[in-house]
Amino acid sequence: MKRIIILEDEITSKMILENTLSHYDLVICESIAEARDEHRQKAADFYILDINLPDGAVFPFLQEIISDNKNAGIYVATSDANIENHLRSLKMGALDFFPKPFNPLVLKVKLANFFERSKKDQERQEILYKEIKLDPNKQIVLNLETETNIGPFTKTEFKILEYLLNAKGRVLSREQILENCIGEEHNSTLRAVDTHIAKIRKKLGKYSAYVKSSHGLGYCVQ
Numbered sequence: 001m002k003r004i005i006i007l008e009d010e011i012t013s014k015m016i017l018e019n020t021l022s023h024y025d026l027v028i029c030e031s032i033a034e035a036r037d038e039h040r041q042k043a044a045d046f047y048i049l050d051i052n053l054p055d056g057a058v059f060p061f062l063q064e065i066i067s068d069n070k071n072a073g074i075y076v077a078t079s080d081a082n083i084e085n086h087l088r089s090l091k092m093g094a095l096d097f098f099p100k101p102f103n104p105l106v107l108k109v110k111l112a113n114f115f116e117r118s119k120k121d122q123e124r125q126e127i128l129y130k131e132i133k134l135d136p137n138k139q140i141v142l143n144l145e146t147e148t149n150i151g152p153f154t155k156t157e158f159k160i161l162e163y164l165l166n167a168k169g170r171v172l173s174r175e176q177i178l179e180n181c182i183g184e185e186h187n188s189t190l191r192a193v194d195t196h197i198a199k200i201r202k203k204l205g206k207y208s209a210y211v212k213s214s215h216g217l218g219y220c221v222q
Contacts, residue, residue: 001024001025002024002025002045002046002115003024003025003027003042003043003044003045003046004021004024004025004026004027004044004045004046004047004048004111005027005029005035005038005039005044005046005047005048006021006026006027006028006029006047006048006049007029007030007031007032007035007047007048007049007050007053007058007061008028008029008030008048008050008077009030009031009050009053009054010050010100012101013050013077013100013101014028016102016104017048017104017107019104020104020105020107020108021107021108021111024046024111027044030053031053031054031055032053032055032056032058032061033055035049035061036061036064039061039064039065039068043065043068043069043072044069044072045072045073045115045118046072046073046074046075046111046114046115047065047072047073047074047075048074048075048076048077049061049062049074049075049076049077049094050076050077050078051076051078051080051085051089052078052080058076059088059089059092062074062089062092062093062094063092066092066093066154070138070139070152070155070158071118071137071139073095073111073114073118074093074094074095075094075095075096075097075098075107075110076089076094076096076097076098077097077098077099077100077102078097078099078100079099079100093154093155093156095114095155096110127162127165127166128144129165129210129221130207130210131143131144131145131207132144132150132204132207132210134158134161134162134165136158136162139153139155139158140152140153141153141158141161141204150203150204150205150207151203152203153200153203154199156181156182156196157196157199157200157203159181160177160181160182160193160196160197160200161200161211161221163177163180163181164177164211164219164220164221165221167220167221169220169221169222170220171214171217171218171219171220172218172219172220173217173218174190174193174194174218174219175190176218177193177218177219178190178192178193181196182196193219197211197213197219210222
């Protein structure tokens with residue numbers, strides 16, 4: 001059974017989440033300290049986090065989750081209208097955010113889709129290209145010569161790099177990359193594709209030239 005850690009101190013929201021997601025192994029926490037303890041005892045497959053809790057902001061805990069478990073999904077649920085907090089969550093690696101009050105049926109479907117995609121992702125094979133290797137299951141990029149980690153890459157960055165490599169030199173449009181790799185990120189635009197590509201190149205270091213731009217068309221790996 002998939003384990004979900006929910007960080008929520010609002011009674012109504014907790015009841016809705018508990019009723020909607022009762023078919024999962026739910027761990028409902030009212031404080032960041034409690035959620036962190038549960039995470040450290042046993043990491044979850046998915047996390048649903050409120051941004052502002054009585055014991056502080058959730059961002060340090062969000063970073064800890066991402067560092068510990070790159071394959072976990074994270075949603076941010078909040079009544080906070082501060083768009084900067086929403087954007088910060090997404091940039092750190094949260095898949096999406098939804099405002100309160102939220103539609104429980106939409107959340108239920110999104111989670112089911114996430115776990116179905118995760119199941120398919122586990123079947124992906126390693127990709128070897130020149131001097132690098134992508135391991136989809138561990139979400140890491142390795143230098144083949146030294147077997148050392150390159151990166152680390154965020155989920156979205158890894159997905160884009162994998163998508164480009166699987167295209168085997170074919171140019172992929174920014175629209176294709178946006179739809180297939182960044183679609184879950186709220187209000188993403190074509191500019192987000194360029195931003196992610198720039199970060200991927202920077203993290204690839206001496207292998208940055210592998211990712212090439214085709215003026216007016218998109219990107220490819222050659």
